[in-house]
Amino acid sequence: MVLDKETSSIEATIAVVGERWTILIVRDIFRGIHRFSQLQEDLGIAKNLLSERLAHLVEEGVVERVPYQDRPLRCEYRLTPKGADLSASLIALMKWGDRWYADDPPTVLVHRTCGTPLDLDPTCPRCSVAVTPGQIRSQNATEES
Amino acid sequence: MVLDKETSSIEATIAVVGERWTILIVRDIFRGIHRFSQLQEDLGIAKNLLSERLAHLVEEGVVERVPYQDRPLRCEYRLTPKGADLSASLIALMKWGDRWYADDPPTVLVHRTCGTPLDLDPTCPRCSVAVTPGQIRSQNATEES
């Protein structure tokens, strides 16, 4: 049988990040938006749903709550390694949107430090090192590095 | 601003394939399941939703209806180039599921003709040629090619 097992793999992924808003929440955290109120404002999502989706992501180990102050105790949301590992999927989805719904000029992701456009694999082909989310930036395809 | 434009790119993608079932439908067509009844049975989706999702995918140019008989006219659903171009995203999502929800032993995608495991980019790193969906197969990571 062809492409048999990936049934369950994609379904497993969809079960975790396939609900409405979830991928966009992960993307926002990836982009550096970590606080509840910032996420809520940026996405325009209802607060109860944001609350619920974040709880689900924390449960699944994709996101973790990190205190940034006491009194009152406040936490921000950060990606775990498992969450950061979604970057390849996010980039693939983004590139598809770029290719087929291009917003003239198209956006490319480049290695923040050397300007080389990235492949789907978040490794810089010039530097041969893994590129962490914070090291990725976007620029127009026509811009110089 | 960092990672600014990809907001709209990911959102554009999600607008097309982000509804429930849609990605799984694309994956099934990718896998060679082309008929309405086969899709319905394989996914266990309600028929009205499958009908609606397929119509949406056709509208978006991801999938096309191809007649395979007249009297009564019956069509099957096939990926357009735009739809086939989702393969990188599907593979990325699949690999994440594999890595974090591994079903012992994990599945890897390999180039059907040479057995080399594929990267996210659907190009065989050994053969240096683009690998079309039909040329991809799955096998256990422990199997030999």
Add this chain to the structure above:
DNA sequence: CGGGTCGGTTTAACTTTGAAACCGACTACC
């Protein structure tokens, strides 16, 4: 004391989904 921020929870309308029944156009069998 009065107001504002932060990170939520609750509530009640509204929208989407899902299961099941139904349907038209055929084909195949008897």
Add this chain to the structure above:
DNA sequence: GGTAGTCGGTTTCAAAGTTAAACCGACCCG
């Protein structure tokens, strides 16, 4: 000719999910 079955849907209606808006406790600031 009649009956059953397949295919690809559409219709219906209850259940589930989404939304906006109100509310809340714990603080801070003036």
